[in-house]
Every structure is written in C-alpha cells, then in structure tokens.
Amino acid sequence: MAVPLLDLRPQYARVEADVRRRLDALFESQQFILGPPVAELEQAICDYVGCGHAVGVSSGTDALLAILMAMDIGRGDAVITTPYTFFATAGCVHRVGAEPVFVDIDPETYNMNPARLEECLHKVCHSGPDGRLVTAAGNRVRAIMPVHLFGGICDMDRLGDLAAEFDLPIIEDAAQAIGTDYPSRSGRSQRAGAIGDAGYFSFFPSKNLGAFGDAGMAVCRDGELAAKIRLMRNHGMGTQYHHEKVGGNFRLDAMQAAILLAKLPHLDAWHEARRRNAALYREEFVRLGIDARITLPSEPHAASGLKNHHIYHQYVLRVPQRDRVRESLTAAGIGCAVYYPVPLHLQECFASLGHREGNFPEAEKASRETLALPIYPELTPEQIREVAEALARALEA
C-alpha cells in the first residue's frame, strides 16, 4: 500500500460545506481584498494564540518582511537566527538589506540552542563605539529570531533571558507552530508567536492550518508595531494614495481568510490526531525492534500537561544512512522528505557571508541525517503500520 507524505483531500471533505458556504457569501459580496473575512480571521487568530494584534498577509514570508520593515530593520543591521530552517527565515533578513547571523541548533529539538546564542552574543558580537551590540562585520544587532521548527517550541525562557540581557526584541518564526504551547517558567502557558515581541505564521497549504494557496499572519504585542505592520502590508499607505513609508502589497486575500475561518475550529483536533499518529509510530517502532536504531522526535514538554506541547507539523526522525533509507522508502511508495538538505549558511546565495562547512556542525548533521515521514491527521493506523514496516525493511537492507 502506497502512503503519501501528505493528502489534503480527506481534510477538505470535512470542511467542504462550510468552505463553500463562506465562499458563496464572499462571491455574492464581490469584495476580494481585505474586508470582513480578513478582520474576522485576525480576531480569531488573536483569540487562538493569545496575542494582542494580528495582521493578515499574503504569506509567511511577507509577514516576516512586513515585520522587519515595520521595525525599521535594514542596511547596517543584523538579525540572529539559525541555519537549519526554511530559506525565508534568513532570506527575508537579507532582502531588507540586513545581515543574517547564524547560531547552531540543539541536536535534540533542532531549535536554536540557547548556549550557542549566549556565545554569539558574548563572544562573536561585541560592543560598538556607541555601546550598541555589533557583529564581526560591524552591523548592529537588532533582533533575535528563533524558529519553532517542525511544530515543537524553542526554549523561550532561556532565549528570553538573553534577549532581556542585551535589550533585543524577539521575532518568533512560528510559521510551522500555530497553536504550540510553551510551559513558561512563570507557570503560565504561552503560545508560539505570542511569547516574543512579534511573530508570524504561514498558512501554506501543507501547514497544520493551510489555506488554498499562499497566506500568512503577523502577530505582535504592541499596538504601535501592529499599526506599522498594517501600513507596510499596503504600500506604506495611511490615507488613500498618501504613502508614509515604502511598503509592499502584502495583503491577505479575503478568499483565503474565509477558507481559514472554516478550518480554524478543527485545528486542535487535527493537532491531536497528529500527536496520536506520532504515538502510534513510537509503538510500531518498538514492536518492530527498530526504536533504538533511529532517533525519534523529542518531546521536551510532554510532561508539562499541556496538550499542544508539540503539534507535529512534521514528523522528523534521524536515521542511519538517510539517503539510502529515503530511496528504499520512495521505491516502496512511502512518501518521505528531507527538511532541509542544505543548511542556510552553506547556500550559494549566502556565500558572501563567508561561512564554510564545519561552522554549524549540528545544523549540518541534521541536514545529513533527518527524514520526515507522513504525519497528517487522517492517516489510518494501517497506513502508519505500513510506513513503519517499510522503514524496518529499509534499515535492514
């Protein structure tokens, strides 16, 4: 039995009636740009993640661009992030003219390692002539951008301590982590995207909450910043045809907002199903006796009692001889993928940053060793068994 990496059709069957109802109403109105569905989605996302402000935009990438532009981050500035993430994280920093500065990941969670961030802030960066923190290249450090990869969450308490020590804002790349809960040391749980000063989500179709095309959302705590992001979303235009800033067309389509509103009420059940699938994989790997030969995704906050301690946007294992295993699975009709085969510091377009192999060993290792298996909510236990058995055969070959 072939098992795809992702099949969105059963999810559509579940929401189809509501999607069609909402789209019919929209088609009647013939108002496609921003408007009531976008405002309703923004409020629904504020309520869902517990943040003060949300601004609907055309993609996760554009959310980050709008945030960086609203924070006036550009030439002569730098943003610290990790090299093991989707390209947009660092690509947007570069696009606004700033320097992406990388720190390595934690080998268990694949997220920013606070110890490496500390080294970067204390040793790699230094105090400039005006007392402000600057990078080795002389750019002023303006923000820290941790990435909540694969639906897990970063060690936000420790990252927050370092951000406070250096008086730097945190921009959370929560593109893959809408709904992930963090058990902060204050005893209060907080949601990805709403912990730092600003954050953003991607609604790319394959995300846990996916649109029928590109869409995204920027979120933040401060009303003034939200107003600036809103301005940037629409060509920096306050009153019509009066441009206070040079922004872009980062507007969210009303159609995508309507579709996302139909899906949002199901999101927690879908997260739950993904966690159930992860637990089933674990059982199957133990049954097949291969659990010690692979490294399962870590769940550092499983004991917190928070349901969404992980939302399993991707189910990513470390496997020996990854490329050979991947070929065997593909030949057996099992969908699998490598996220991400080339860490960002080794991407051709960032050659000018002067990095070389060995600079971020954990990111490089993860790029060589990890493999994502199907995890979408509607997978059946039989399909999960099929994937696990194919993996066992691939490991034996």
Ligand SMILES: Cc1ncc(COP(=O)(O)O)c(C=O)c1O
């Ligand atoms: C970690 C991360 N950052 C940023 C993005 C960019 O989001 P989008 O594809 O919606 O532009 C993605 C989307 O894949 C992502 O996974």
